Amino acid sequence: MNRKTLVMPAVLGLLAPVLAACGGSDEASGDGKPIVIGTTDAFVSTSDYPAPFDPALAYEAGAWNILRNTFQTLMALPRSGGDPVPEAAEKCGFSDQKNESYRCTLHGGMKFANGNDLTSEDVKFSVERTLSIKNPNGPVSLLANIDTVETPSDTEVVFHLKSPDATFPHKLATPAAAIVDKDSYDGTKLREGFAIDGSGPYTIDTQEEKGEVVSAVFNKNPNYRGNLKLKNDKVEMRFYSDSGAMEKALQKGSIDLMTRTMSPDQVDRLERGSSENIELKEMPGQEIRYLAFDTNDSTTGKKAVRQAVAQVVDRQALVRDVYERTAEPLYSIVPSSVGSHVNSFFNKYGDPDVTEARKTLREGGVDTPVELNLTYTTDHYGSATAKEFKTLQAQLNRSGLFDVSVKGVPWKKFRPAQSNREYAAYGMGWFPDFPDPDNFIDPFFAKDNFLNSPYRNDTIRTQLIPQTRQQAQRTAAAEDFEKAQDIVADDVPVLPLWQGKQYVAARDDITGVEWALNSSSVLQLWELSRGIGA
Known part of the structure; x- marks a missing residue:
């Protein structure tokens, strides 16, 4: 199959089902071979940035892509972007005319990947923890308009806002509002290192050298209960020091897909057909x-x-x-x-x-x-x-x-x-x-x-x-x-x-690449699967 550039127009989102789960087969690829993604993102634990994967600190695209696949939020963006839809919640909505009180009902029987129960108290704890830590490099500003949080029952949570905010559902769909296990996280300080205890679609195992992540393996979370349908059981992410090394790995077949960040000359080269087994996909972006x-x-x-x-x-x-x-x-x-x-x-x-x-x-x-x-x-x-x-x-x-x-x-x-x-x-x-x-x-x-x-x-x-x-x-x-x-x-x-603009290059046996990134640059690992190359 000759390499080709596929442009995914923004209007495509209007034709897509509302939930990221609903497109294509719900069957996860079960051949045991992980889909391997290359990226030039770097995650280093330092004294100034000790907790790269803590939702109270993480506030950049690379880290958020890790968090979006391992933590749940009450709301989430659908596969093509647009207005958020329930994820960890069954339903959410404003309960007043002024957009100052927002109520969510969680799915029943939810658990974290570690087996602990997930209730509305964990949601309350997570939000109040980020507000309490108030790290200047973190996403606290997204939650700063929250006044108080109530939990009428184990599955109900109510956010009372300081002032009206019609964008609040969007903010609950960001990793700033990621739900952490209150029994695994300290409410007053960051969790140092790279450990994650979430309830998202994947668990994560990281390999580190000298305080830096060199690879991360995402395994399907058997305890996940949400509205996403996973099309794979395992994804591995490998981190490269530069885009040239990442492209060489893709050409050799060491990785199946590469994303941020590709250089302009790489995009041009792939567009012109430097490899007959690699497809370049262009998608709308807001970077x-x-x-x-x-x-x-x-x-x-x-x-x-x-x-x-x-x-x-x-x-x-x-x-x-x-x-x-x-x-x-x-x-x-x-x-x-x-x-x-x-x-x-x-x-x-x-x-x-x-x-x-x-x-x-x-x-x-x-x-x-x-x-x-x-x-x-x-x-x-x-x-x-x-x-x-x-x-x-x-x-x-x-x-x-x-x-x-x-x-x-x-x-x-x-x-x-x-x-x-x-x-x-x-x-x-x-x-x-x-x-x-x-x-x-x-x-x-x-x-x-x-x-x-x-x-x-x-x-x-x-x-x-x-x-x-x-x-x-x-x-x-x-x-x-x-x-x-x-x-x-x-x-x-x-x-x-x-x-x-956004670009993803992938070998031609990987399917779902057109949904690998949504318009807000969210990396949607669950959309990827392995098919048959031509």
Whole structure:
């Protein structure tokens, strides 16, 4: 079978059954041979990040892909994305007109993989634990609007919110609300290492060397009781230091499938047919990349400097020269594939204009050239990141308005330093927690934001975000979301650069690959099975 690229259009989700469980056969492949997945994600236990798989700390796409397959949440995204549906719960819904009280009923007779009973008390414990630990690098902001949690019975749990929030069901579908065993986790501190006690579709066995995971085996959880149907009994995940080594393993047959992160040249090579036994699948995605600025820094704290950067950066050239066809220019913090998107940065700054940037700096009383250091992570977003920052450096320096240096730092050092505000300007990526514009506004601009940014805008924080959350019909919130995007374009606490597509490459005997990732980049291991190659 000749290799081919299959593009999975977003409209396909409209034709799919609501639950991820309902497509195809419910039979799990039983030949005993695990499906092997390659990835460049790295999981290291350090003093700054001691518990990579603890739901109270984990808050990045790679770790969440582990958690989504080993823990349960009350709600879950269906296979194609969209509104969440019950998973550990039989049913959930708001019990008031103001979207301030949310009630769920769990399946009866639930157990964790270790055999312990799972009740509403475990749900309450899990949520209150994350709120109590309140790790600054964790997902606590997603649960911060919870006021109290009640458990009327072993199968009922009620969340009382501090303020209305129509997006709350989406938040319960994220690993921030993963249900942990109250008898295995401490309620006041993180669980160090890589052990997991969950009730999800798989259990996990990890192999570690020097505090780093080198492989992980996912075995079907016999105690799993939820709405997913597993199409395999075992999946193995292997971790590679770079995408080149991962591709070689796929070509040799050492692995069956590779996903994040593939370089643009790999995508191009596979698309052109470098192997007749490998298929490349392209799927819609909502990944974004952006520059973030410390608005308290002596240089980037000046609005004129940030605006001048926005006026000089050429996104079209960036995606052409670095990412080819695998990315598209992005002119808002909300990607174009999400509702309420507006091209706020293009509307304000238009095409790159050095003359206007020079005027902005002059009117802001800023001497040129502006010395600026851009920091990026070397091993978290793919091998093309270094070239991306060299390209940004060249664009800014070529204007004559900036004297830019760039520095690459490994993720295990980069993330804590970024959170501690040690960088004036730095590159970050964002894979959405859920497909709603709220998730591209609140995590960056709320009080306890994901970046630990000092930037504050009271209009966004106290008016626009609360107003949008009162709208159960999300299209009714569009005007407020557009206002927030315009404010961001004017203040430039972050500078959106590009929006990515998703790719999976797999050997031709692996089926279900088209559902391996949903629109929010969730890795759905349960969809994969082994068929017959041609």
